[in-house]
Amino acid sequence: MRVALLTYSTRPRGGVVHTLALAEALAAAGADVTVWTLARGGGFFRPVDPRVRLELVPFPDVPGEAVGPRILRSIALLRAAFRPHDFDVVHAQDCISANAVDRCVRTVHHLDHFTTPELAACHERAIVRPEAHVTVSSTVAAQLRAGWGIAATVIPNGVDAARFAAAVPLVRERPYVLSVGGIEPRKGSIDLLDAFAHARRTLPGLELVIAGGETLFDYRDYRTAWQARADALGLAPDVLGPVRHDELPSLVAGAAAFAFPSTKEGFGLAALEALAADVPVVARDLPVLREVFGSSVRYGHDPQSLGAALVDAVRHGKGDPALASSYTWEEAARRHLEFYGGLA
Template identity: 35%
Template sequence: MHTLELAEALQAAGLDVTVIAMGEPGSLFRKVAVPVEMIATPPAKNTLEERVFGWIDALTAGLARLRDSFDIVHSQDCISARAAARVRDAGARFRLVRTVHHVDDFTTQALMDCQRNAILEPDRVLVVSKTWQERLRVEYGVDSSIVTNGVRSEAFANMLTPQRRAELRRQIGTKDRFLYLTIGGVEPRKGTEFLVRALAQLKAERADPPVLAIIGGHSFQDYRDYREQVLTSLWPLGLELGKDVVLLQTLPQTELVEWLAAADGFVFPSIKEGWGLVIMEAASAGLPVVASDIDVFREFLVHDRDAILTETSNPASLARGMARLMDEPHTVERLVKNGLEMAARHSWDRTADQHIRIYNRVIEEEMQASTLLNGAFSTT
């Protein structure tokens, strides 16, 4: 989402932009208003380490064919950053900019070294929050510039008819039960285990327990063991899959927007995020938000004003926060109003302007370096 929205905003501002992605032609989750170059993915591998290095090799070959097409290559992840650095170091003239959204907790030395190099090798490093700016400085010795995320609020405005809303809720048997939505699938970083335990507490305490619908689940990393652990825990917790917890899987953008409009509240108890883009999307859809109190979220959310922030990894605290949306209509009204205003302050146009200023500085530095280098050659 970040890549596509930023690309379109940059093009609207007058830049010549191409999105480069891995996959089959037409496999992006939505149509894009900029040119797209798709690079075929390599054959599937068994281990994460094999997949990562296989993708780096494939993307390196694909970028090498396009090496003279760009002044700047802007990478959004460690795989594309390593591939682009290889092509640049082989003689391509583009400058490499990398946005570090977050740092993964890899367990093998090869992947940890790969991730470190993907942070050290770019010509300019960006982050989306003060939290990650400080972490990169302390843990990697890298200075970075903050460029915050954006949201296209109008794309999430609630245009759902009452009939369509009722139809969607009927599909998962929600009826009149409070429907909580979360996005990101079942994975450790999203705090799913704490979320289902909070849901179980609410079910045990209330005659009107909420339903939880989970959107997403597609990930480059393999979270099958964690997913199985969480889903297996539902029955002992008193929860029923398909009734109390519904898995909606990965959806096209149009359907995701519809589900945001069909829900009553949004819950996002992540234990690690780069920013929390889906929170702004939910707020743009007019949903009150309950989230964890990680530092990143506190950079753009104020507790009890923009969202209810609960203690990270604490199911009891999360359950209390979720209950408030069910019991306090005045709180819901306040959160919806302030959430819409918060999202409106973070447009992609604003984010694009920040990027353009940085791109210009990168190009200017390259020109100055080239002038100095030419001068040195002529002197000798």
């Protein structure tokens, strides 16, 4: 079976991490897999199994380009390069790649609301046009059914649990709470500041570390508001930006707690990686996270309750390597191949 997996970037965002791990697991299961992507900033952020072919479509940076034109240019460049007739299955992993092809399967990782017209239209078309849909959680599948009458097949993500379980914890001067995903509205970054400030009243030696942040979108206004709130609270978080793939497990394993206050998620892969490293997780109380994590994490619904949960996690918490290990890419690949076989 010749499978094309399409994604929009080479940088370490959740959908890209999913695409590469799934591609490698499909190839290990015997599929002929090619990953197509826009080469934003060069090659992929990590080495890829040589059994997976890579098609990197050059995507040069245009200084000052707004989000809307960038979305349209992304779709046009990927559409012009892609060769659909070379494949039995075309599987798009995001709205840009789903808009770049005429027929595809689509994984809907999570649903969002955009105000940029081009992005809002991209998001809608990428839901209604695909011939079949996959979601990584039952919660997102229910949202698709309620909002669009679409029946999706649920195939959870895998987790590279062994990679995080084996990590040597990073040692820093002070214990730290870690958040991965950068500073943006969907990650609940401003709420995280208030939650951390609440926690630090009890644990004054605690530090906040924020990793990640590669994105297509322009969050400068939000980041300005975030910095103003940090200043008002007297906080100086250590904002690392993107972290090297081989350094991330140690950073995660060294954390006293992992903060996951996202306002929207489809699965929660980064938090499961923390659980694999035996690090306690504090998450926003969302139905999808209740579905995936159950009682393995602490929940909060606002900054005060998130902060209280952080204090409890740092003092008494632990991870859940068994839960993380229960989600495997091998099983995800098996279920995808079964799903692909049923498309005919």
